Amino acid sequence: MAKITMREAISQALMEEMDRDPAVFIIGEEVGVWGGTYAVTKGFYDKYGPQRVKDTPIAEAAIIGAAIGAAMVGQRPIAELMTINFAFSAMEHIVNQAPKLRYMFGGQFSVPMVIRAVGGGGRQLGATHSQTPDAIFAHFPGLKVVSPGTPEDAKGLLKSAIRSNDPILFIEHATMYQVRGDVPDGEYLIPIGKSKVQREGKDVTIVTYSKGLELSVRAAEELSKEGIEAEIVDLRTLRPLDMEPVLESFKKTNRAVVVEEGWKSYGVGSEISSRIYEEAFDYVDAPIRRVAQKEVPLPYNRTLEQAALPQVHDIIDAVKEVLK
Amino acid sequence: MKKEQQLDLYYQMVLIRRVEERGAELYQAGKIGGFMHLYIGQEAVSTGLIAAREPRDRVITAYRDHGVALNCGISANQVMAELLGKVTGTSKGKGGSMHMASVEKNMWGGHAIVGAHLPIASGLALGDQYAGNDNVTICMFGDGATNIGYFHEALNVAKTWGLRVLWVCENNMYGMGTTVERASAVAEIRQRAEGYNMKSGRVDGMDVMKVYEASKEAIDYVRGNSQSYLLEVMTYRFRGHSMGDPERYRKQEEVKKWQENDPIGIFRKHLIEKKTATAKALDEIEARVEDEVNKAVEFAEASPEPPMEELFKDIYAE
Numbered sequence: 001m002a003k004i005t006m007r008e009a010i011s012q013a014l015m016e017e018m019d020r021d022p023a024v025f026i027i028g029e030e031v032g033v034w035g036g037t038y039a040v041t042k043g044f045y046d047k048y049g050p051q052r053v054k055d056t057p058i059a060e061a062a063i064i065g066a067a068i069g070a071a072m073v074g075q076r077p078i079a080e081l082m083t084i085n086f087a088f089s090a091m092e093h094i095v096n097q098a099p100k101l102r103y104m105f106g107g108q109f110s111v112p113m114v115i116r117a118v119g120g121g122g123r124q125l126g127a128t129h130s131q132t133p134d135a136i137f138a139h140f141p142g143l144k145v146v147s148p149g150t151p152e153d154a155k156g157l158l159k160s161a162i163r164s165n166d167p168i169l170f171i172e173h174a175t176m177y178q179v180r181g182d183v184p185d186g187e188y189l190i191p192i193g194k195s196k197v198q199r200e201g202k203d204v205t206i207v208t209y210s211k212g213l214e215l216s217v218r219a220a221e222e223l224s225k226e227g228i229e230a231e232i233v234d235l236r237t238l239r240p241l242d243m244e245p246v247l248e249s250f251k252k253t254n255r256a257v258v259v260e261e262g263w264k265s266y267g268v269g270s271e272i273s274s275r276i277y278e279e280a281f282d283y284v285d286a287p288i289r290r291v292a293q294k295e296v297p298l299p300y301n302r303t304l305e306q307a308a309l310p311q312v313h314d315i316i317d318a319v320k321e322v323l324k
Numbered sequence: 325m326k327k328e329q330q331l332d333l334y335y336q337m338v339l340i341r342r343v344e345e346r347g348a349e350l351y352q353a354g355k356i357g358g359f360m361h362l363y364i365g366q367e368a369v370s371t372g373l374i375a376a377r378e379p380r381d382r383v384i385t386a387y388r389d390h391g392v393a394l395n396c397g398i399s400a401n402q403v404m405a406e407l408l409g410k411v412t413g414t415s416k417g418k419g420g421s422m423h424m425a426s427v428e429k430n431m432w433g434g435h436a437i438v439g440a441h442l443p444i445a446s447g448l449a450l451g452d453q454y455a456g457n458d459n460v461t462i463c464m465f466g467d468g469a470t471n472i473g474y475f476h477e478a479l480n481v482a483k484t485w486g487l488r489v490l491w492v493c494e495n496n497m498y499g500m501g502t503t504v505e506r507a508s509a510v511a512e513i514r515q516r517a518e519g520y521n522m523k524s525g526r527v528d529g530m531d532v533m534k535v536y537e538a539s540k541e542a543i544d545y546v547r548g549n550s551q552s553y554l555l556e557v558m559t560y561r562f563r564g565h566s567m568g569d570p571e572r573y574r575k576q577e578e579v580k581k582w583q584e585n586d587p588i589g590i591f592r593k594h595l596i597e598k599k600t601a602t603a604k605a606l607d608e609i610e611a612r613v614e615d616e617v618n619k620a621v622e623f624a625e626a627s628p629e630p631p632m633e634e635l636f637k638d639i640y641a642e
Contacts, residue, residue, distance in 0.1 A: 025454065051454065057484065062443050062477035069447015072432065073382075075454050092440050092474075105425045105433060106416030107638035142639050165641035240640075 001184060007177040009151035010116075011040050013158035014078065016187065018048060021076060024162060027054040028063055028080030028116075037082050038118060038177055060090035064115065068098050068167075071113040076162060084119035084171060085129050087137075098167035099142025111167045114158070119147075120173040120211055120261060121309055127297035130305075132262040134210075135271070137169050138238035145238040146192055147171040149213030151181040153236055156190030164192065173211045173261075195242040197249065201229035204319050205249040207272050208259035209235040212291075212310070216259050219315035230319060238268065246272065247280050254285035255322040259315055264292035289318040325536065327600050333375055333532055334595060335609050337367040337588050340391040342617040343400055347390070347407055347421075350621070351567050356407045359436075360421040363391035365562035368587035369494050370395045370464065372535025373557075376543055377462060382430050382452075384445050385464040387422035388494075388561075389434025392464065396431035398424060400620035410627035417630045418638075438499075439469040442478035442491075449487035453550075460546050464492045468499025470513050482552040483520040490539070490546050491554045494529065500565045501573035517554040529559030530587045533594065560585075 004012075018024045025048075026041060032055040035042035044053045056063050060081065067079035081087050087094055094115065101109040121130035138145045144166055148154040154172070161168040198213060199220055206216045213234050220230040231249045235241065250256050256276060258269035269290030276288060294308040344362045351360050363370070366388070374383060374395040385392045393403050398414055406413025407421055414424045425433040432448060435441035445463035452459040469475055470493060482489045493513045497504055510516060517524035523545065527538035535557060542553045560582040564571050571579075595601045 057477075057480065059477040059481065061474050062446065062481045065440075065443020065474070065478065066447040066450050066481065069444040069449070070451035070454060071447070072444070073448055073451035073455075075451045092437060093443065096437060097440060097444065101433075102641065103638045104415060104419045104423050106414070106418055108415070108425055108427050109433075110641055112641075144640070 001182045003180050004151055004183050005177060006151045006154055006172070006179045007038065007040055009155040009183055010158060010172065013155045013162070014041065015044070017159055017162040018052065023074065023076040024078065025052040025054060025075065026078045026080060027056060027067055029056055029058055029082050031055060031080050036080070038174070060086050061093055064090040064093035064098070067113045067115070068093060068101070068111055071111045072101070072109050076112050078114045078116060078162060081115060081117040083129055083174070084117040084133060085131050087117055094169065095137065095140045095143065099140050103142060110165045112165045113167045114161045115167070115169045117169060117171050118174050119171045120175055121293070121298045121305065122175050124300055124302055124305060126300045130298040132260070132293065134171055134238055135262050135267045138268070142167070143239065144168040144192060145171065146236065147210040147238060148236060149198070149210050149234050151179065152183045153190055153234070155183055156188050157192060157236065160189045160192050168192070171210065176211060176214065179214065193237045193240040193242055195233055195235050195237070195245040197231060197245055198234045199230065199232040201231035201253070203228050203253060203255070204230050204322060205246070205253045205256040206230050206232045206259060206315065206319070207235065207246050207256060208232065209238070209268070211261050212259040215310060215312050216315055218312045219319065222312065222316055223319055228319065228323065241271070243275055243279065247276065250276055250280050251283045254283050256288045257291060257315065257318045257322055258288065259291045259310060261293055261310060263295055264290050265295060267292055286322045286324070289322050291315050291318050325533070329375070330595060330600055331605070331609065333371050334591055334606060335613065336371045336395055337532065337591065338610050338613045339400060339616065340367045340371070340394050341588060342613050343394065343403060343620065344390055346617055346621055347404070348567065350407065356421070357409065358420050359387070359566050360407070361388040361566045362561070362563040363388050365582065365587070366494060366496060366529065366559045367391055368532035368535055368591065369529045369557050369559050372532040373462065373464070373492060373539045375536050376539035377460070379430060381460040381462060381543065382432055382448050383462045383464070384432040384441055384448065385434055386438070386441065386466060386469065387434050387436040388466070389422065389424050392434070393424040393426070393431060396426065396429040398426050398429055398431060400616055401623040404620040404624035405627050408624045408627070409629070410624055411630040411634065412623070412627040416634060418634065439465065439472035439474035441465070442469065442474045445489055446478045446482050446487055449482065449489045450485065453485070453487055458488065458547050458550070460543050461489045462492060462543070463489055464494060466499060467493060467495040467497070467504050467513055468507065470516060471499070471507050479520050479522065479552065479554070483522050486550045487552060488546050488550055489552045490542050491552060493554065493556045494559055495556055496559050496561045498565070498573065512556065514554060514556040522552050522554055524554040524556065526556040526558065529557035530585045530590055532587060532591050
């Protein structure tokens with residue numbers, strides 16, 4: 001075991017897969033000479049050269065379109081979106097092309113492509129650069145949406161994503177690159193589409209992923225001091241959604257809080273709570289609570305921005321609410 | 325061009341015409357659903373163009389794709405079966421009129437969102453460049469697609485990265501019901517190439533031999549120079565934009581005038597005048613096509629519907 005940052009974990013996954021398979025290449029804005037705007041691909045350009053670490057113009061439809069086409073003819077591109085907010089400029093290709101091509105042409109085409117996108121708020125970037133629109137992308141069959149909450153998961157899931165023959169949106173949280181965690185030595189893979197219990201507890205189930213995991217762990221530690229033991233289920237993959245560990249935990253605790261950074265309406269929490277009601281209604285002891293972003297475009301001002309984003313105390317309050 | 329190949333081009337053009345005429349009948353009879361866009365009038369474009377490619381050159385096009393599919397060597401049986409939504413169709417009945425493809429024939433799809441396949445075409449060419457081969461990607465689209473942003477993004481990276489793409493704009497003078505003049509800042513689509521420092525050409529799309537010659541030259545240039553090329557092909561669709569087009573945007577006299585320039589009629593006259601073929605020989609080709617299309621309709625009608633398990637198949641590879 002080594003303790004490394006999320007950034008190092010992602011970087012290691014990319015490098016290991018590029019070393020393993022010459023069909024893997026990186027394409028995106030400032031991934032090469034600059035070294036990646038979040039420094040994830042620092043040093044890659046010198047090691048692999050301009051063809052395998054391909055800088056592009058600021059043209060998201062061209063980036064994703066190019067990755068789709070190259071994937072269709074047998075390469076394994078990793079397209080990087082500097083922020084997930086720029087995904088909207090390539091929405092057609094992310095949701096209306098990549099996820100449809102296999103099905104619509106009777107199984108003839110494969111799109112083995114990963115789109116790495118940096119998401120999340122909390123850095124005072126204003127409303128257009130701070131969104132957590134993960135749920136939108138998880139709406140589309142044919143696309144897989146992965147979003148890790150620990151360095152270990154980030155590395156293992158990204159390696160699996162690169163080896164997958166399906167188009168995968170891999171969402172990294174902008175404020176988590178410095179998060180440290182233990183990562184196994186040597187090569188390992190973590191399967192896509194598997195939720196995981198990250199903390200065991202008996203009193204309440206917290207369902208979350210990505211940044212929400214960090215907040216939920218801190219909330220659980222606080223709650224523990226008051227004798228409340230929360231079990232945390234990390235979704236890790238939003239589509240395909242693995243409800244088994246969620247339902248198993250809920251059947252034990254009978255109470256749940258869903259934590260996400262995106263807006264509440266039509267969000268991940270809506271989906272998870274509905275599924276619990278549909279599939280484990282007999283086990284419900286209290287209404288499920290959702291902790292999410294306030295329904296506003298994120299403001300620049302730090303105090304206002306933090307007030308809009310879900311906080312540790314919001315999770316603690318919600319847990320106490322469901323335990324009433 | 326050798327006589328046999330010229331006769332084959334004639335056969336292909338007549339085949340497209342008859343497949344679509346029968347398709348229109350089946351559509352009116354309610355046997356074909358959704359949108360269907362006929363290629364009738366434009367047959368010389370893809371026939372001449374695709375005749376100029378090597379089999380390893382990739383083809384990708386928009387939703388007016390029946391002709392392109394047939395030119396690429398997809399059988400009339402498969403095209404007709406796809407139109408009828410049958411499991412024996414090119415896309416197992418899950419794509420329909422606008423989504424014909426065959427990896428085996430290097431035909432990478434009819435694509436239904438205007439302009440969206442252009443960045444993907446750049447990607448096909450990028451994949452080939454990455455693999456180190458000199459395959460050419462032939463990307464066809466209508467005049468309407470040149471006004472959407474994808475066109476710009478795709479041509480810009482193609483030129484910047486030295487991708488081997490032959491961009492073929494089929495200018496049939498209307499994007500749905502809007503004339504080129506009402507939609508485009510430049511009157512000649514080829515002018516747009518200048519903004520990308522890209523070589524371009526313009527050719528009469530009603531004459532299959534002229535299309536073939538221009539395409540051959542363009543493909544050689546793209547392959548030899550590792551550069552993109554924009555070829556504008558002037559053509560006209562004799563039918564509406566799609567089935568059920570009231571055609572309020574153009575006069576019947578205009579359509580009639582163009583129909584006098586029927587690409588099949590022009591080529592037929594050419595073949596007879598040059599003594600490449602007798603009228604009788606061409607009639608025989610037409611009879612052969614008639615028979616082939618009858619059989620394709622029979623095949624499609626007799627083919628089974630996709631089984632219910634197809635509903636959940638091929639969403640993911642794994």
